[in-house]
Amino acid sequence: MSSSIVFENVTKTFPSREGEELTALRDVGLEIAPGEFTVVVGPSGCGKSTLLDLLAGLATPSSGRVLVDGVPVLGPGLDRGVVFQQYALLPWRDARGNVEFGLEAKGVPRRERRERAQEYLELVGLTGFGDRYPHELSGGMRQRVAIARSLAFDPDVLLMDEPFAALDAQTRDLLQEELLRIWERTGKTVVFITHGIDEAVYLGQRVAVLTSRPGRIKEVIDVGLGDRRTGDVRSSPEFAQLRHRIWEQLQDEVRQAAREGEEAVARV
Structure with missing residues (x-):
C-alpha cells in the first residue's frame, strides 16, 4: 500500500527568544501521488525538517492542513515510518x-x-x-x-530526514542504490529530505525546491531519468542539466538570504 500526501497552504511559526514569531514555512502547497518518490531540497534553515515533522505528526501547522489519503494528520501514526539522520x-x-x-x-x-x-x-x-x-x-x-x-x-509512507548525511561517500552511494531497490519492490510513498543536489537528482522522481526562510515551494522539478540503477546515470548529460537547474535555484535563494541579512544588519 502507498498513500497520497497533500500540503494545503501550510504555515508553521515558532516563538523566538525576542518574543516575536519566527516563520519556518509559509503557505506551502504540495501534492505527492501514491507510490511517488519525492525529494525536498532547500537552503539551510529553510524548514525542510519542519515540513517532515508536520507530515510525521511530530508538529502541528499554525495554519493550513497536511493530509494523508485525504485524512488530516493530527499526530504520529503507524501509516508513516520515519528514518532520521541519527x-x-x-x-x-x-x-x-x-x-x-x-x-x-x-x-x-x-x-x-x-x-x-x-x-x-x-x-x-x-x-x-x-x-x-x-x-x-x-x-x-x-x-x-x-x-x-x-x-x-x-507503513504506507516512508519519511526520511537526511538519513545518509553522516555516512562516507561510498557507503552513501551504496545505500542510495539499496533504497531505490527497496522502493521499487515495496511501492511505498517516499518523502526524502537532503542537502545534496546529486542525491536529490539520483533518488527523486520529483524534486521540490524550497525558498530560503520562510520556506515556500519555489519549484517542483520532474526528474524523469528512468531506471537509475542501470549504467552510470550520474555521468549522463541529463543528470548534469538537472543538477545545474536545481543548483541555480538554490544559489538564487542563498544570495537572497544573504542580501536580506545585510539589510537587517544595516537597520540595526
Missing part, C-alpha cells in the same frame, strides 16, 4: 530486536515478529546480522537497521 537504535537490543520494536507496539505475535524482522533485515541486505548489537555494526549497517525497522510495520 540512527536512534536501542543499544541494548540486537538488530532483530530493534526491527521488532515497532511490531511489539502494534501487538504482533512473537513468532510473526521474528519472521517479519528477519524478512526486512534480508530486504536491506543484513542477512546473518540479526544477532549483532548496534555497537557491533558500521554506520551504514545501523542505518539499514533503522530503515528495516521503519518498513517492518508496513
